[in-house]
Amino acid sequence: MTASGRHNSSSCPGLSRASMSSFAPRRQDVDGRDGPGHDGVLGRRQIRTFAIALAFVCVSSIGALAAWVASLGPLPLAQAQQVSTSVVDRNGKLLRAYAMADGRWRLPVDSRTGVDPGYIKLLLAYEDRRFPTHPGVDPLALGRAALQLVTRGHIVSGGSTITMQLARLIEPRRERSVGAKLRQVVRAVQLERQLNKDQILDLYLALAPFGGNLEGVRAASLGYFGKEPKRLSLAEQALLVALPQSPETRRVDRHPEAARTARNRVLERMVAEGVVSAEDAAQATMVAVPKLRKPMPVLAPHSADQAIASMKDAPVIALTLDSGLQKVLEALARDRALALGPDLSVAIVAVDNESGDVLAHVGSPDYFDERRAGQVDMTRAVRSPGSTLKPFIYGLAFEDGFVHPESLIDDRPIRFGSYAPENFDMSFQGTVPVRKALQLSLNVPAIELLDRIGASRLSSRLKQAGANLVLPKDEAPGLAMGLGGVGVTLKDLVQLYSGIARLGSSKPLREIVWRDDVREPLRLMDQVAAWHVGNVLIGTPPPENAVHNRIAFKTGTSYGYRDAWSVGFDGRITIGVWVGRPDGAPVPGLVGRTAAAPILFDAFARTGKLPAPLPRAPRGTFVASNAKLPLPLRRFRPAGELVRSGAEQALRIQFPLNGSRIEAASGGENRFSALPVKVAGGVLPMTMLVNGVAVGEIDGRRQRLIDPPGAGFVRLTVQDATGAADTVVVRIQ
Structure with a gap:
């Protein structure tokens, strides 16, 4: 042979x-x-x-x-690749993770960007130095292990590669035998053919056991060190290398001494092989081993719960939140709730004005506080908004053109049928500028303006801008909604205020990052009106010790001292704060200005940025003192009280009546028949305006036919030669 x-x-x-x-x-x-x-x-x-x-x-x-x-069949990779659901912020930072159905913590790992390179180097040097080049099995390592077993009579080092260990983790063996080892070898070769080296290492780092229900280096780093494994000390690296070899007998929370010994053994071998210097290893051996498990991160728990309910099968859910801002605002809510009392809760929402993305969502001061009903998300609770809807009343009044921030308005006792609004302090200021009436949150002027605008129109406009207003069953919008007689959530309120900051167009809030997410702006009010509202609110007197003219804000207190609100904005973000009891019980002395406004200003301070300036005045903005305003704008007069100049009969629109609904459809699609306008009094010539745009003059018979611009609310204004004017708002349908 x-x-x-x-x-x-x-x-x-x-x-x-x-x-x-x-x-x-x-x-x-x-x-x-x-x-x-x-x-x-x-x-x-x-x-x-x-x-x-x-x-x-x-x-x-x-x-x-x-x-x-x-x-043997195909590799069961699908089951092995299952991980705990992770909720991350806009930058990929972990907010909250949920354990798997069997209670294990297993988090996805990216070895290139999510793990300290020093740990990877130490792991491969200790476990599998030829990992980048071998085909899944390392014959030299197997031969060395066999020779050591024969010459020394016991196992000195294992011959398993990282890939072989991964194969054992994917298909746990019940016994130690030649057949089991052969199966491991075959599976390792299969893994190398199906996955690249980075994928194999990522999967190993996600599955490696670290004691108890911790699987993977990321779960272990969070559970033992309270941080992500991106930056690990040498002592932490060596401990994480040592634990998977015998995870239960080296558990730091049960056998810390065994864990320390195993860690030091790793350091000794790395010094012997020249991977680690003796000086660094000596310092690392002096570091104590943690003896207790740390809790997993629980940031934005209410947002995470909502995201899980919306995307049940997604392993990683990205939110628009900023984890840094979320963390500081959660701490702020917790501290202020403790100072306010054991039964009071605090909720905070922060929104980016430009995008509508929610940057922080604090549903309660403490998610695990049962007394405060911590798991109830108070940002979505429907509560009475108090006076926080007043800026939108003034905004529509500015839009309609019958009042200006410098117009004078009377704050005096008045009755609307059986309804007689009163101010919070039960006093009256007399005649004041509209600007001051809003800044002082006077009730009577706001109700008078709402009566002129129409409660139904205000309700429709706010719903059009994305707010879901909740009225008592079978009740129509009324004047009381201007003082809180309607239900609204903190998130909807913040969306509305961000619309003022955006100069009149709100944007639907977004908290979960979707792939195809197109959100069109929603109309709130015209640009000039929104600018006037922001310009007035930025002059509102701030809480004690706060800086003036930095934040445009408004406060509110619901009937019976049940809810305290404060919502404010600068040129960059809008923040809303709610304070109260989750069960709706009254809290004597709970006032928005003293309970919620200080939290709002503190929240802006904790963003770490100076307040951004508000947008500049848009073109066409009329800024003047009261003396330079046109005669009809110098003083607000309720509906029915006409402006008179000299001995002439005051100008008045006889038809259509203010607030009326007019059927003007002519049969064709989007076509409407001409609408007659009749005027009494006034001095010719007279100009007719539709939604603020001149459309011609009133004829000698004091009437004119106009073409409606379309279905919906239309503002009709007639101005005579003396500057006197009258305005009505009708609904075309």
Whole structure:
């Protein structure tokens, strides 16, 4: 036989030394015939028979091995790749994770960006130094382990590669046997063929056991060190390398001394192999091993719960929140709630004006505080808004053009049927500028303006801007909604105020990052009116010790001292604060200005940025003192009280009546019949305006036909030669 013949026979699986000896060839007889000679050699026929038998055994063994490998089936990667659901912020930082159904913590890991490179270097040097180059199995490591076992009588180092260990984690073995090791080898080769090295390392770092219900380096780093594994000290790196080898006997919360010994053994070996310097290792061995588990992060728990309910099967859910701002505002809510009292809760929402993204969402001071009903999200609770809707009344009044921030308005006792509004302090200021009436949150002027605008119109406009107003069953919008007689949530209120900051167009709030998310702006009021409202609110006297003219804000207190509100904005963000009891019980002395406004200003301070300036005045903005205003704008007069100049009869629109609904459809799509306008009094010539745009003059009979601009509310204004004017708002349908 040739040398190659010996190699082929010895490499055939399933052949033992005994079977080989039975087929050992013998030399030919002297006469060259086949058959046994006196010295026991074989002839050509016996050699041929031996070769055929050898080939049969090899083919049978290879076939059996192939059949066994095929019987293993595909790798169960889908189950192995299941992880705990993670909720992250706009920058990918972990806000909250949820344990898997069986209670295990297993978080996805990116070895290139999410783990300290020093830990990766230490892990590969200790466990699998040829990981980047071997095909899943390292023959040199297996040979070294076998030699150490033979020469020393016990296992000194394992021969398993990272890939083989991953195979064992994917398919846990019940026993230690040659068959189990062979299965591990086959699975390792399969892994290397299906995944690249980065994917294999990521999967190993997510599945490696670290004791108890912690799986993966990320869960272990959070559970033992309270931080992500992006920056680990040498002592922490060595501990995380040592734990997976015997995770239960080295659990730091049960066997800290064993964990410390194993960590130091890793450091000693790394020093011996030149991976770590002796000085660094000596310092690392002096570091104490943590003895207690740390709680997993629970930031923005209400947002996370809502996200989980909306996207049940997503392993990672990205929110628009900023974890830094969320953290400081949660601390602010917790501190202020403790100072206010044991039953009071605080909720805060911060929104980016430009995008409508929610940057912080604090539903309660403490998610786990049962007394405060901490798991109830008070940002979505429907509560009475108090006076916080007043800026929108003034905004529509500015939009309609019958009042200006410098117009004078009377704050005096007045009655609307059986309803007689009173101010919070039960006093009256007399005649004041509209600007001051809003800044002081006077009730009577706000109700008078609302009566002129129409409560139904205010309600429709706020709903059009995205707010869901809740009225008592079977009750229509009334004047009381201007003082809080309607239900609204903090999130909707913040959305409305961000619309003022955006110069009249609100944007639906977004908290979960969707792939296809197109949100069109919603109309709140015109740009000039929104600018006037912001310009007035920025002059509102701030809480004690706060800086003036930095934040445009408004406060509110609901009836019975049940809810205290404060909502404010600068040129960048809008923040809303609610304070009260989750059960709706009254809290004597709970006032928005003293309870909620200080929290609002503190929240702006904790953003870490100076308040951004409000937008500049849009084109067409009329800024003037009261003395320079047109005569009709110098003083507000309720509906029915006409402006008179000299002895002439005051100008008045006789038809249509203010607040009326007019059927003007002519049958065609979006086509309306002409609308007649009739005027009494006034001095010719008179100008007709529709929604503030001049459309011509009133004729000598004091009437004119106009073409309605479309369905919806239309503002009709007539101005005479003396500057006197009258305005009505009608609804075309």
